[in-house]
Amino acid sequence: xxxxxxxxxxxxxxxxxxxxxxxxxxxxxxxxxxxxxxxxxxxxxxxxxxxxxxxxxxxxxxxxxxxxxxxxxxxxxxxxxxxxxxxxxxxxxxxxxxxxxxxxxxxxxxxxxxxxxxxxxxxxxxxxxxxxxxxxxxxxxxxxxxxxxxxxxxxxxxxxxxxxxxxxxxxxxxxxxxxxxxxxxxxxxxxxxxxxxxxxxxxxxxxxxxxxxxxxxxxxxxxxxxxxxxxxxxxxxxxxxxxxxxxxxxxxxxxxxxxxxxxxxxxxxxxxxxxxxxxxxxxxxxxxxxxxxxxxxxxxxxxxxxxxxxxxxxxxxxxxxxxxxxxxxxxxxxxxxxxxxxxxxxxxxxxxxxxxxxxxxxxxxxxxxxxxxxxxxxxxxxxxxxxxxxxxxxxxxxxxxxxxxxxxxxxxxxxxxxxxxxxxxxxxxxxxxxxxxxxxxxxxxxxxxxxxxxxxx
Amino acid sequence: xxxxxxxxxxxxxxxxxxxxxxxxxxxxxxxxxxxxxxxxxxxxxxxxxxxxxxxxxxxxxxxxxxxxxxxxxxxxxxxxxxxxxxxxxxxxxxxxxxxxxxxxxxxxxxxxxxxxxxxxxxxxxxxxxxxxxxxxxxxxxxxxxxxxxxxxxxxxxxxxxxxxxxxxxxxxxxxxxxxxxxxx
Numbered sequence: 137x138x139x140x141x142x143x144x145x146x147x148x149x150x151x152x153x154x155x156x157x158x159x160x161x162x163x164x165x166x167x168x169x170x171x172x173x174x175x176x177x178x179x180x181x182x183x184x185x186x187x188x189x190x191x192x193x194x195x196x197x198x199x200x201x202x203x204x205x206x207x208x209x210x211x212x213x214x215x216x217x218x219x220x221x222x223x224x225x226x227x228x229x230x231x232x233x234x235x236x237x238x239x240x241x242x243x244x245x246x247x248x249x250x251x252x253x254x255x256x257x258x259x260x261x262x263x264x265x266x267x268x269x270x271x272x273x274x275x276x277x278x279x280x281x282x283x284x285x286x287x288x289x290x291x292x293x294x295x296x297x298x299x300x301x302x303x304x305x306x307x308x309x310x311x312x313x314x315x316x317x318x319x320x321x322x323x324x325x326x327x328x329x330x331x332x333x334x335x336x337x338x339x340x341x342x343x344x345x346x347x348x349x350x351x352x353x354x355x356x357x358x359x360x361x362x363x364x365x366x367x368x369x370x371x372x373x374x375x376x377x378x379x380x381x382x383x384x385x386x387x388x389x390x391x392x393x394x395x396x397x398x399x400x401x402x403x404x405x406x407x408x409x410x411x412x413x414x415x416x417x418x419x420x421x422x423x424x425x426x427x428x429x430x431x432x433x434x435x436x437x438x439x440x441x442x443x444x445x446x447x448x449x450x451x452x453x454x455x456x457x458x459x460x461x462x463x464x465x466x467x468x469x470x471x472x473x474x475x476x477x478x479x480x481x482x483x484x485x486x487x488x489x490x491x492x493x494x495x496x497x498x499x500x501x502x503x504x505x506x507x508x509x510x511x512x513x514x515x516x517x518x519x520x521x522x523x524x525x526x527x528x529x530x531x532x533x534x535x536x537x538x539x540x541x542x543x544x545x546x547x548x549x550x551x552x553x554x555x556x557x558x559x560x561x562x563x564x565x566x567x568x569x570x571x572x573x574x575x576x577x578x579x580x581x582x583x584x585x586x587x588x589x590x591x592x593x
Numbered sequence: 594x595x596x597x598x599x600x601x602x603x604x605x606x607x608x609x610x611x612x613x614x615x616x617x618x619x620x621x622x623x624x625x626x627x628x629x630x631x632x633x634x635x636x637x638x639x640x641x642x643x644x645x646x647x648x649x650x651x652x653x654x655x656x657x658x659x660x661x662x663x664x665x666x667x668x669x670x671x672x673x674x675x676x677x678x679x680x681x682x683x684x685x686x687x688x689x690x691x692x693x694x695x696x697x698x699x700x701x702x703x704x705x706x707x708x709x710x711x712x713x714x715x716x717x718x719x720x721x722x723x724x725x726x727x728x729x730x731x732x733x734x735x736x737x738x739x740x741x742x743x744x745x746x747x748x749x750x751x752x753x754x755x756x757x758x759x760x761x762x763x764x765x766x767x768x769x770x771x772x773x774x775x776x777x
Contacts, residue, residue, distance in 0.1 A: 146770065
């Protein structure tokens with residue numbers, strides 16, 4: 137028999153605190169679809185993805201109904217197209233992206249990730265083709281997401297790729313200037329990319345993964361905030377050690393939901409279960425915000441002094457809860473601070489509490505990085521590359537994932553508003569140092585060597 | 594060895610379980626299952642016991658009444674006949690139905706009428722009446738066994754319709770979600 141407290145607490149989390157499964161992502165290996173004939177390759181993609189993903193949406197809805205927990209997004213991640221489609225030229229890569237987009241529409245998913253390249257140490261032919269195709273591919277499609285891993289702790293930072301990506305991002309923004317450069321919102325540049333992320337835009341299926349795998353992204357910033365608020369109401373003098381414990385216990389519960397649902401979806405599809413990625417991933421809805429957690433913890437807004445310490449505590453407690461709840465925790469697993477996707481963080485940026493430099497500092501203690509950050513449209517390619525290089529360096533040195541999803545908004549300046557719509561939200565454009573000036577440092581190119589793994593102070 | 598089912602009902606007070614189990618011990622009975630609960634001021638307990646061959650149901654009833662009568666408890670004893678399960682729970686899926694909304698007469702009857710019509714068995718029912726000036730805080734929780742041949746989508750849709758008619762919000766969830774969230 138269940139006790140009433142267990143039932144009431146669970147109902148409260150689902151009905152009033154936005155507990156949901158944010159994403160069930162079906163990873164599909166495409167490496168054996170490789171072929172030097174474009175039409176045949178496209179047909180191979182249709183057959184493989186259509187066969188495996190045909191019932192994904194229905195099954196997710198059925199399992200969500202069974203447990204009363206909505207599976208908000210159903211997605212697909214595929215092997216890096218730069219590898220599976222290494223034979224093709226940039227124009228053909230764009231056609232491949234369009235094929236992926238139409239498959240995504242047919243199977244009813246909102247995003248397909250894996251238009252990706254891994255170039256942390258150098259670029260091969262397929263990588264160069266794919267990267268050059270990114271601007272056209274992301275502006276010609278709605279549902280395709282791209283990522284490039286340009287650095288790793290073992291390889292260092294590929295500054296040639298970083299420099300090229302500055303140019304690519306600017307072109308992607310230019311091609312979607314009428315929509316505030318939205319193509320850039322579908323491109324993540326990574327250091328230490330995990331190969332099993334279920335969240336977009338960084339999801340792809342790594343080499344070393346099985347033929348097909350179900351990875352689950354659970355979220356729950358609203359649940360964490362409400363749990364903290366309850367504890368603070370009962371004891372306003374509660375110390376941070378006990379607040380951290382509350383976050384940890386809440387993360388445990390949220391992870392268990394994700395694993396339960398993910399395993400059942402995997403079982404019904406007869407596909408292996410991969411990982412639960414427990415990340416506090418906000419949406420542009422009130423009550424579903426990571427920024428609001430900072431305010432519950434006593435900070436005026438995310439970005440004021442104390443924010444880095446608060447985020448470090450939050451991120452660590454989330455990981456501890458998740459690791460206890462499941463042996464299959466992976467992906468990013470931490471807290472996201474995407475500026476435009478979180479109403480509260482967006483407001484902190486608009487109010488001047490949060491600037492690009494503080495965001496960068498915050499990313500040294502949380503998962504992901506400079507995420508959904510709108511910057512002035514006239515930012516130079518070199519400055520853009522330099523911001524990315526800074527962000528990747530934090531990941532490389534600290535042996536963690538960092539990423540940059542930067543949107544230079546064409547025709548708009550710092551303080552203006554950018555509108556992306558839907559889950560991508562809206563944001564005040566943040567000021568950038570040396571926006572248009574030259575940057576000889578990044579122009580040197582080459583490889584910043586991998587860091588020493590001893591002498592760790 | 595014969596088995597008996599014993600039900601005890603009356604105002605809660607110290608000594609009810611002690612008096613009942615003393616008689617069972619003295620009569621040579623072995624307690625196999627027991628469950629008890631208290632609602633507001635009232636105690637209710639149900640025991641399944643194995644009884645020695647020389648003891649009759651009537652004698653056991655008499656002994657229990659003589660011990661529990663002074664404690665204002667009503668006692669009922671009946672034989673437990675072997676193999677008398679009327680509902681096969683083996684392949685059932687276990688769900689939790691929770692309704693939330695204003696209290697009203699006939700609420701449980703009208704919800705359980707739908708549950709029963711679909712051949713679904715209620716295994717536990719809890720009412721949490723927080724009441725007062727916040728009637729929406731009244732929550733009814735039905736733990737149910739849904740047989741494999743039940744039409745789950747029809748059950749869901751009938752329950753949702755009935756809840757809407759009664760002005761209630763309803764959730765229907767597999768029991769495992771509550772266990773996953775709350776238990777290690």
